[in-house]
Amino acid sequence: DKEFLYQFCKERLKKEHFDFFVFGHRHLPLDLKIEKSRYINLGDWLKYYTYGVFDGSAFDLKTYTP
Secondary structure, three states: OOOHHHHHHHHHHOOOOOOEEEEOOOOOOEEEEEOOEEEEEOOOOOOOOEEEEEOOOOEEEEEOOO
16 A cells, blocks of 8 residues: 555546556566556566466456466
């Protein structure tokens, strides 16, 4: 809840609706609900093996398993 980007998303939603906020570079995979939107942080490929898939309407945060 104190995450900088999470707070940014909450403030941005006061002005305009977005279905998804997708970020990288923070390294921790997160998929959090903010009102009717979702805050998604992709995580990383080295420790969590996480990645995102968007099919045009739905967004899934997935984990690669060899």
